[in-house]
Amino acid sequence: xxxxxxxxxxxxxxxxxxxxxxxxxxxxxFILVITLFPLGLSPxxxxxxxxxxGVVWVxxxxxxxIGQQSLFKTDFDDGSLExxxxxxxxxxxxxxxxxxxxxxxxxxxxxxxxxxxxxLMNYPGAAMGDLALSLLLGTAILSLxxxxxxxxxxxxxxSGMLLPILVLPLAIPVLIxxxxxxxxAARGEDPSGALYLLAALLVLGITLVPFxxxxxxxxxxxx
Amino acid sequence: xxxxxxxxxxxxASPPYLYKVAGLLTPWFAWSAALLIAAxxxxxxxxSPPDYQQGDGFRIIYIHVPSAYLSMMCYGIxxxxxxxxxxxxxxxxxxxxxxxxxxxxxxxxxxxxxxxLWGKPMWGTFWVWDARLTSExxxxxxxxxxxxxxxxxxxQRSGDRxxxxxxxxxxxxxxxxxxSVVWWNSLHQGSTKFFGNDAEIPASMLVPLLxxxxxxTCFFAACLLKxxxxxxxxxxxxxxxxxxVLR
Numbered sequence: 173x174x175x176x177x178x179x180x181x182x183x184x185x186x187x188x189x190x191x192x193x194x195x196x197x198x199x200x201x202f203i204l205v206i207t208l209f210p211l212g213l214s215p216x217x218x219x220x221x222x223x224x225x226g227v228v229w230v231x232x233x234x235x236x237x238i239g240q241q242s243l244f245k246t247d248f249d250d251g252s253l254e255x256x257x258x259x260x261x262x263x264x265x266x267x268x269x270x271x272x273x274x275x276x277x278x279x280x281x282x283x284x285x286x287x288x289x290x291x292l293m294n295y296p297g298a299a300m301g302d303l304a305l306s307l308l309l310g311t312a313i314l315s316l317x318x319x320x321x322x323x324x325x326x327x328x329x330x331s332g333m334l335l336p337i338l339v340l341p342l343a344i345p346v347l348i349x350x351x352x353x354x355x356x357a358a359r360g361e362d363p364s365g366a367l368y369l370l371a372a373l374l375v376l377g378i379t380l381v382p383f384x385x386x387x388x389x390x391x392x393x394x395x
Numbered sequence: 396x397x398x399x400x401x402x403x404x405x406x407x408a409s410p411p412y413l414y415k416v417a418g419l420l421t422p423w424f425a426w427s428a429a430l431l432i433a434a435x436x437x438x439x440x441x442x443s444p445p446d447y448q449q450g451d452g453f454r455i456i457y458i459h460v461p462s463a464y465l466s467m468m469c470y471g472i473x474x475x476x477x478x479x480x481x482x483x484x485x486x487x488x489x490x491x492x493x494x495x496x497x498x499x500x501x502x503x504x505x506x507x508x509x510x511x512l513w514g515k516p517m518w519g520t521f522w523v524w525d526a527r528l529t530s531e532x533x534x535x536x537x538x539x540x541x542x543x544x545x546x547x548x549x550x551q552r553s554g555d556r557x558x559x560x561x562x563x564x565x566x567x568x569x570x571x572x573x574x575s576v577v578w579w580n581s582l583h584q585g586s587t588k589f590f591g592n593d594a595e596i597p598a599s600m601l602v603p604l605l606x607x608x609x610x611x612t613c614f615f616a617a618c619l620l621k622x623x624x625x626x627x628x629x630x631x632x633x634x635x636x637x638x639x640v641l642r
Binding site: 341342345 | 481536557567571
């Protein structure tokens with residue numbers, strides 16, 4: 173059972189490696205959105221330092237959503253998703269495996285890039301670790317939430333516009349706690365409270381969300 | 396347990412029965428709503444004194460509080476109906492959820508509008524990023540997402556079930572959203588203590604407010620029942636009983 177999931181994950185990662193440009197698109201988006209803020213507002217270092225946590229977090233949220241739209245698409249189109257129902261492994265576990273592999277190729281690079289983006293936004297270097305940590309926890313939750321939306325809209329024609337409308341309201345707590353942790357760290361305060369809340373949300377998400385994703389996949393396959 | 400104790404419940408799975416019951420109940424709720432709201436408006440606008448700090452501006456609570464409470468209760472109804480529909484595969488439960496969602500969205504919008512009209516003289520601005528205002532706004536987005544998703548499916552049954560999954564995810568997330576927003580920022584006045592010896596609201600204001608709350612609830616129930624009737628007719632448009640009812 174777990175070997176099926178591990179096979180799925182390793183296959184997903186190999187596929188992602190062969191379609192590198194697709195994987196790179198959300199990352200490019202992440203970098204570009206952040207670049208727009210100094211250009212649109214003002215390049216004053218103090219201003220940038222104040223808005224850096226929010227800007228990096230909102231950009232990460234949007235970039236994570238952009239990557240999410242293809243989460244189940246190809247498998248739905250070529251019928252592999254139906255085979256998921258037939259495998260002996262539970263659908264919930266397969267869905268969790270897909271979320272994990274997707275996070276490894278799309279969420280983790282955002283986390284790795286975040287110190288660089290923080291530097292562009294004049295975010296204090298000493299707090300960079302906490303910014304990355306908040307994104308490490310947060311992008312994982314966003315991957316889980318986005319997967320529910322992706323599974324619900326995979327069979328629809330206008331899924332592209334619908335997904336953010338469904339997922340963004342649900343993602344607000346993640347944004348609040350994540351940006352709060354990054355802000356507190358930048359001010360030299362202790363960000364552990366907000367980070368623990370993010371970790372709690374992640375545990376809750378890993379426990380409950382796979383059931384919602386599985387239910388959503390079943391709905392999409394029935395239509 | 397007696398196996399017949401749930402028989403009354405299963406009759407609601409029959410569209411003609413639900414249609415008939417909803418039709419019988421609607422006038423009762425509509426007339427109670429009219430009487431209660433008329434009494435509440437008289438008490439609220441004429442016989443209760445102006446607030447010592449807020450003057451006549453406070454009177455908007457007679458609309459604001461009932462709408463805000465209904466906006467939240469309605470999401471509970473959508474989620475409950477969705478759960479019943481998913482668990483017992485009752486198609487009509489989904490019809491209830493789909494009929495309730497636009498009502499909930501309207502009451503949410505009403506609460507937001509009355510809140511910002513009240514905020515202009517009291518806080519000096521129409522909109523502040525206060526915790527309760529913000530969670531009410533997010534609630535509106537949740538309703539709109541539900542409505543958009545159920546209508547995006549061409550197949551009604553899939554749309555129903557997709558919406559139901561989303562509503563259940565939303566209802567689990569709603570307390571988290573609420574508390575995250577509360578910890579983030581709070582300017583809204585705290586909850587008022589309504590009852591008991593140390594109640595913070597005089598009876599001359601409390602009675603009209605309660606009348607309005609019950610009146611709005613009856614109004615909501617009447618609208619919901621009417622919408623359920625329409626939804627059932629639309630879904631069963633090819634059935635023979637619909638042709639007989641509409642003749």
